[in-house]
Amino acid sequence: MKRVCITGVGLISSLGVGRQAHLPLGPARRDEDNFAPFPIHPLPALGMESVIPRREYRQMENFQRLGTYAAGLAIADADAGALVAGMDLVVAAGGGERDWGLDEAIQAELLAIPAEGREAWLHQKLADGLRPTLFLAQLPNLLAGSISIVHHVAGSSRTLMGEEGAGAEALRVAAARIAAGTSEMVLVGGGVIAERWDVMLAFGAALHHGPWCPTAERDGLVMGSQAGFMVLESEDHARARQARILAVLRDVRVDAGAEEGRAACFAALAPASGGLSVAPMRAMMVPGAEMLADAIGSGFEASFPVGVALAALRVEAGAPPIAVHGFGHGYGEFSALVEPCP
Structure with missing residues (x-):
């Protein structure tokens, strides 16, 4: 089995864009008024129209723009712009936005x-x-298509849909392909826009109502706009092109079990306690883990890729190995270990 390396990260959240906005995590940016009674973590102004060709930009919805922007950041961070013709793509995203x-x-x-x-x-x-x-329905295929058109990613393409579990499964599939040698370089990730009333109506029963409070004090989730994309490579491929290796991704696990089995499943699933958690509610908290949702909210399909991308940036900056824990707000639990490259 080949070692899976993270060589590029594109990370966007309510805190901003890239390393400087997320190392360290700054004070949370929140909006408690525009979608009351649901607080959210909204995006700052990003100027995405300046980095996406106007013709394509006008045909996209915001979740496509955000994901395409983050994917481009990951490709640039990996210095892989000349390699996109052979780069594979695995994308997780929701079903689109209403007019x-x-x-x-x-x-x-x-x-x-x-x-x-x-x-x-x-x-x-x-x-x-x-x-x-x-009219045809905005499935994740449209985000994958936008990424392919704008960034010329021309390898195989796979898309997944299904809230938090889709983002975790996208990462598992991408890492498994690298490890098995069926792909040398994969662009993987997802994105979500929280500033949408249709999302509030669809998921209202699962959302926190009322003033914002930390994850440890709420039984509902607080949404946050975010996107996380990574370039994964086999170590041999990365070293052959003298790429900078940010971190090694190991042991990506996905369990789609029901909530009642959560404790037993997670005891066997998690590679370590503590670490970084993308749990959306207090019932899913891992003892000793830092709650990412406190800073940037929950991002459904984007949540787990964002957590792993942030862990990679921290490891690159000198942190010890980080266990990333994730949960679906309805069901499913996920984990990955992000380590320094020896």
Whole structure:
């Protein structure tokens, strides 16, 4: 089995972009007003339109823009721009964003349409009013496509959808391919935008209501916009091109078991106690672990890649091995060990 190395990181959250914004983690940036009663960790102004070609930028929704931006940062950080033609891609993302203006227009007019003609009318309204990507449904494939178009990543592509577990499984798949020798270089990660009312409505029962408070004091999650992408390489491949190795990624584990088995599963799953945790609620906290959600919130599909990316930056900066623990807000638990390269 080949050693899996992290050679590039693209990390974006409410704290900002890259190493300087996340080493160390600064004071949390929160918004408790615009989506009340749900507090969130919103993105600062990023100027993504300056790094994504205008033609592509206009066709993307915000989660595509954020993920594409973070993916580009990871490629640049790995100094791998000349290698994208052979770079494989594994992406985790949600199902896209709603067009609220069109939703409201349809709701205002729908009841005036005779019942027998509503289905055809609705279909035509959606076809005329939505961009093709929205009409076809914004699956993670669209984020992968945006990354391929903007950054010319031309290897194989795999996409996953399914909240926190999708991000963890994307990382497991990418690392397994490197370790098995079926891929030499993989770009992997995910992104999510929290500033969306459709997300609040879809996940309202799982969200914390009321003023922000630390993870240890709440039973619901607080969302945060974030994206984390990494370039993974086999050690042989990285050394052959004289790449800087940030960290070694080892023992990525994913358990999609039910919540009632969480304690027993995690006791066997976790490589170490303490470390960095991307648990969204206090019921999932690991003793001694630093709660990443306190600083940047929970990012569904992006949560675990962001946690591992942050661990890689810390290890590069001189930290000892870091165990990254993750949980799904409904089910699933994940772990990985990020170590210095010997």
